[in-house]
Amino acid sequence: MEVTLFIHAADDAFRILENAKVQAVGLLDTATRLTSETRWMEEKKVQGILKGAQATRSGFQNFFATFVMLLAFWALLSGKFDTFHLSLGVICSLIVAYLSHDLLFANVRVGDGRVIAQRFLFYIPWLLREIVTANFYVAYLALSPRMPIDPQIITFRTKLESDISWVALANSITLTPGTITIDIENREFIVHALDRKVAGDLDTGEMEDRVAHIFMEADHIYIQDVLDVSRVFAALKRGM
Amino acid sequence: MIASSDDIIIKTIARIFVPFIQLYALYVIMHGHYSPGGGFQGGVILGASMALLLITHGYDEVKRRFPENVVLLMGSVGVLIYAGIGLTCLLLGGNYLDYGQLSVILHVEPAHARSLGILGVELGVGFTVMAIMYSIFFDISTGGILPGDDKLNGELEDNG
Amino acid sequence: MNEFFVAVGLGLCLLVFLVLYRVIFGPGVFNRIAAISAVGTKTLIILLVLGYVYNRVDMFIDISMVYALLNFIGCIAAAKYLEMER
Amino acid sequence: MGYIIAALSVVCLLGGLFFFATATIGLLRFPDFFTRLHATGKGDTLAVFLCLIGFAIHEGLSLTAMKIVVIAVFMFLAQPTATHAISRAGIRHGLKPWVKGEERQ
Numbered sequence: 001m002e003v004t005l006f007i008h009a010a011d012d013a014f015r016i017l018e019n020a021k022v023q024a025v026g027l028l029d030t031a032t033r034l035t036s037e038t039r040w041m042e043e044k045k046v047q048g049i050l051k052g053a054q055a056t057r058s059g060f061q062n063f064f065a066t067f068v069m070l071l072a073f074w075a076l077l078s079g080k081f082d083t084f085h086l087s088l089g090v091i092c093s094l095i096v097a098y099l100s101h102d103l104l105f106a107n108v109r110v111g112d113g114r115v116i117a118q119r120f121l122f123y124i125p126w127l128l129r130e131i132v133t134a135n136f137y138v139a140y141l142a143l144s145p146r147m148p149i150d151p152q153i154i155t156f157r158t159k160l161e162s163d164i165s166w167v168a169l170a171n172s173i174t175l176t177p178g179t180i181t182i183d184i185e186n187r188e189f190i191v192h193a194l195d196r197k198v199a200g201d202l203d204t205g206e207m208e209d210r211v212a213h214i215f216m217e218a219d220h221i222y223i224q225d226v227l228d229v230s231r232v233f234a235a236l237k238r239g240m
Numbered sequence: 241m242i243a244s245s246d247d248i249i250i251k252t253i254a255r256i257f258v259p260f261i262q263l264y265a266l267y268v269i270m271h272g273h274y275s276p277g278g279g280f281q282g283g284v285i286l287g288a289s290m291a292l293l294l295i296t297h298g299y300d301e302v303k304r305r306f307p308e309n310v311v312l313l314m315g316s317v318g319v320l321i322y323a324g325i326g327l328t329c330l331l332l333g334g335n336y337l338d339y340g341q342l343s344v345i346l347h348v349e350p351a352h353a354r355s356l357g358i359l360g361v362e363l364g365v366g367f368t369v370m371a372i373m374y375s376i377f378f379d380i381s382t383g384g385i386l387p388g389d390d391k392l393n394g395e396l397e398d399n400g
Numbered sequence: 401m402n403e404f405f406v407a408v409g410l411g412l413c414l415l416v417f418l419v420l421y422r423v424i425f426g427p428g429v430f431n432r433i434a435a436i437s438a439v440g441t442k443t444l445i446i447l448l449v450l451g452y453v454y455n456r457v458d459m460f461i462d463i464s465m466v467y468a469l470l471n472f473i474g475c476i477a478a479a480k481y482l483e484m485e486r
Numbered sequence: 487m488g489y490i491i492a493a494l495s496v497v498c499l500l501g502g503l504f505f506f507a508t509a510t511i512g513l514l515r516f517p518d519f520f521t522r523l524h525a526t527g528k529g530d531t532l533a534v535f536l537c538l539i540g541f542a543i544h545e546g547l548s549l550t551a552m553k554i555v556v557i558a559v560f561m562f563l564a565q566p567t568a569t570h571a572i573s574r575a576g577i578r579h580g581l582k583p584w585v586k587g588e589e590r591q
Contacts, residue, residue, distance in 0.1 A: 070263050076556065077267045079549040085270075092266040099305065100259040135505050135532045138525055142512035150586045151521055167252045174527055174566035180520070182573045184248055192520045192573065192583060247574060250476060253567045257560075261469060268462070275462050285466060292473050295480045401492060401544065408499050408537075415510045422513055422522075430519050430576045434526055437568055438513060441530045441561070442506065445537045448554075457545070461553045468557055472564040479571035483578050 031232055066104050067097040119214045126210070127172060134177040141194070153182070154199045155190050158208060165215040172207055244298030254296040261289040269366040273355060279362040283369025290374050294381065308378060315371025321364030325357055337361065402452055409449035412442045433478050440471035491543060498540030505533035518584035519576055527569035534561045 074089035075081070141147060160166055170181040173191060178198030183190040193199035245251055265285035272278030294302045326337045334341035339357030340350040348356070419442070422435035444464050451460025509529025516522045538558040545551040577583075584590070 066259065070259060073260060073263055074267065076549070076552055077264065078271065088270050092263060092270065096259050096262045096266065100262065103255045104259050131528070131532050134528045135508070138512055138528055139505070139508035142508050142515055142525060147515070147517075149516075149521065151518075151583055152585070153583060163248050163252045167249050170249050170570060171563070171566040174569055175531060178524070180523055180527055180573055181249075181570050182520075182577050190577075192524075194521065194524055245480065247571070249567060250571055253563060254476075257564075264465070264469075268466075276459055277462060277466075281466070285469065288470060288473050292476065295477055401495075404496060404499070408503055411503050412506065415506055418510050419513060428519070428581075430572060430579070430581065431522065433572055434519070434523055435513060437572070438509065438526045438530055441534050441565070444534065444557070444561075445502070448538075448541055458550050461550055461557070465553070465557055465560075468560055468564070472568055475568040476571050479568075479575040483575040 027233065027236070030236065062104075063097055063101040066101045067093050069104070070096055116215060123210060123214055127175065130172075130176040134175060137177045149194050150196055151192065151194055152196065152199060153190060153192050154202070155188050156203065158187055158189055160208065160212055160215075162215060165211055168214065169208060169211045172211065173202070176207065177201075244301065245296050251296050254292050258289050258293050261292070262286060265289060265366075265370075269362050270359065272362040273358050279365025280369050282362070283366040284373060286366065286370040287373025287377065290370075291377050294377065299382065306374070308375065311371045311374050315368045315375070318364040318367030318369075318371065322361055322368070325360050325364070329357070405449050405452045409446050409453075412446050412449075416442050416446075429482065433475065433482075437471065437475050440467065440475075444468050444471075491546070495540045495544040498536045498543060502533045502535075502537035502540060505529050505536065509533060517588075517590035519581055520573060520583050523569055523573050527566060531562065531565040534558070534565070 070093040071089060074093055075086075078085055078089060080086075141149060158166070158169065160169060166184060170184065170189070173189070174180045178194040179191050179202055181189060182192050191199075191202060193202065265282045267282075268275075268277040268285060269279055269282030272282070290302065290306065293305070325339075325342075328345070329338045329341045330336050332341035332344055337357075339354040341353075342357050343350045343353035346353050346356060416439055419435050419438050423432050423439065426432050426435055444467055447460050447464040447467060448457070451457040451464075454460070506529065509525045512525025512529060513522050516525055535558055538554050538561070542551040542554040542558075545554065
C-alpha cells in the first residue's frame with residue numbers, strides 16, 4: 001500500500017516537473033521572441049533616426065542640442081541669472097554653437113540618447129570600483145620592496161564600431177588595474193600590462209561587453225540583457 | 241604643416257572639449273570685472289582651444305572652420321573696438337578710456353556705463369589676443385607659407 | 401578646517417619636490433613630460449587650497465580650471481611634437 | 487551633521503593625499519617610462535578626483551561645488567587621454583618597454 005502511494009507521489013512529482021519544464025521552455029521561447037522583436041524594433045527605430053539624422057545632418061537639431069548644452073554650462077559657470085548676463089550667455093552660446101555644432105555630435109552613432117545616458121550612469125559605479133582597485137594595486141606595487149612586475153605588451157582586436165565607444169573602452173582600460181592603452185591601429189588595441197595576470201583579465205573581454213552594451217553595439221549577449229529578459233518575464237507575469 | 245592626427249582617442253576627446261573650452265574662454269572674457277581674467281586671459285584660452293583643434297584635426301579642417309583672413313579681421317575689429325571706446329570717451333570730454341562719460345550716449349547711470357565700457361574693452365582685447373595667438377600658431381606650424389600660396393612657393397623655390 | 405587644508409597643501413608641495421627629481425634627472429624627455437603632467441595635477445589642488453587660505457574660492461576655482469585645461473593641452477601638444485620628430 | 491560632513495571631507499582629502507603619495511613613489515621607483523605612466527595615469531586621476539570631491543563636500547550645495555565637480559569630470563576624461571598621448575608618442579619614438587630581468591632605466 002505504502003509502495004503504491006509512494007509510486008503515485010513520485011509520478012505526480014514527475015508530472016509536475018514535466019509540466020514546469022514545458023512551461024519554462026514556452027516562457028523562454030516567448031522571451032527570446034520578444035527580445036528579438038524588441039531588438040528588431042529598436043533597430044528599426046535606430047535606422048529611422050539615422051535616416052532622419054542624415055537628412056538633417058549638421059542641421060538645426062545638432063545646433064539646438066549643442067546650444068542647450070552650452071547654455072546650461074554657461075549658467076553653471078556664471079551663476080548670475082539677471083537678464084543682462086543671461087542674454088550675454090545666450091549670445092555666446094549661439095556663437096560657439098554656430099562655430100562648432102558639427103564637432104560635438106559629429107558621427108555619433110545615433111541611438112536612443114536617453115538609453116545611452118542611463119546605461120552610462122550605471123556603468124560609472126563599476127568603473128569607480130575598478131579604479132579604486134587599480135590604485136590599491138599600484139600602491140601595493142610601489143610600496144613593496146621586491147616590486148613583482150612582469151610588464152608585457154598585448155594586442156587584441158575589438159568588435160566595437162564607433163569612435164566614441166573606442167574612446168570609452170580605451171580610457172576605461174587606462175584606468176583599470178595594471179593596463180594602459182598605448183595605441184589603436186585599425187581596430188587593434190595595443191595595451192601595456194604590468195603583469196601576466198592582469199593581461200589575462202583583460203582578455204576575458206568583460207569590459208568590452210559592458211562598453212558595447214552602453215553604446216548599443218554589436219549583437220552578442222550581455223549580462224544586462226539577461227536582466228532585461230527577467231524584466232520581460234515580470235511584465236508577462238503581471239499581464240497573466 | 242600639421243597633418244590631422246591619426247589617433248582616434250585624442251581626436252574624439254578634443255572634439256568634445258573644444259566647444260566647452262571656447263565657451264569657457266568667452267565666460268572669462270565677459271566676467272573679467274568680477275573674477276580673475278579678462279580680455280587677455282580669455283583670448284589666450286580661446287587661442288589655446290584653436291591650437292588644440294589644429295594639432296588634433298589638422299590644418300585643413302581648422303582652415304575650413306576658421307579662415308585665417310576672417311580671424312585677422314576679427315583681430316583688427318578688436319583693436320578698433322578698444323580704440324573706439326577710448327576715443328569716444330575722449331570726444332565726450334573725459335580722459336582716454338574714462339568710461340563714466342559713456343553714460344551720456346548710453347542713457348544709463350555712470351556706474352553701469354563704466355561696467356559696460358569695461359565689457360566692451362575686454363571684448364576687443366580678447367578678440368585681438370585670440371587672433372594674434374592663432375595667427376602666430378598658424379605661421380609657426382606652416383613655416384609662414386600657406387599651401388594656397390602657390391605663387392609664393394614658386395618664387396621661394398626659384399630663389400633657392 | 402582651514403588648518404587641515406593648509407596641511408594638505410604642504411604635503412602636496414613636498415610631493416611636488418619629490419616629483420621634481422624625475423623632472424630634472426629623469427632619463428629622456430618622455431619621463432620629464434610625464435613628471436611635469438603630474439606636477440600640474442598637484443598644482444591644481446594646491447591652487448584650491450590657496451583659495452581656501454585667502455577665502456576667495458570662487459575666484460581660485462577659475463584659475464584652477466584654466467590650469468587643468470592648459471596642462472592637458474600642453475601635454476597633448478608635447479606628445480604631438482615628439483611624435484612628429486621621429 | 488556638520489561633523490559628518492567635515493569627517494567625510496577629511497577622509498576624502500586624506501585618501502587623495504595617500505594616492506598622490508603612492509603615485510609619486512611609483513613615479514620615482516618604477517623601472518621604465520611605461521610602468522611610470524601606470525603610476526601617474528591611474529594614481530593622479532583618482533587622487534585628484536578624491537581631493538576635489540572632498541572640497542566639494544566641504545563646500546556644500548553651491549555653485550562653487552558644481553564648478554569643482556566640473557573640474558573633476560574634466561580631469562576624469564583628460565588624464566587618461568593625456569597618459570595615452572604620451573605613451574603613444576613614446577612608443578612611436580622608439581622607446582623599448584622594460585622587460586623582467588633588465589637593468590632599470
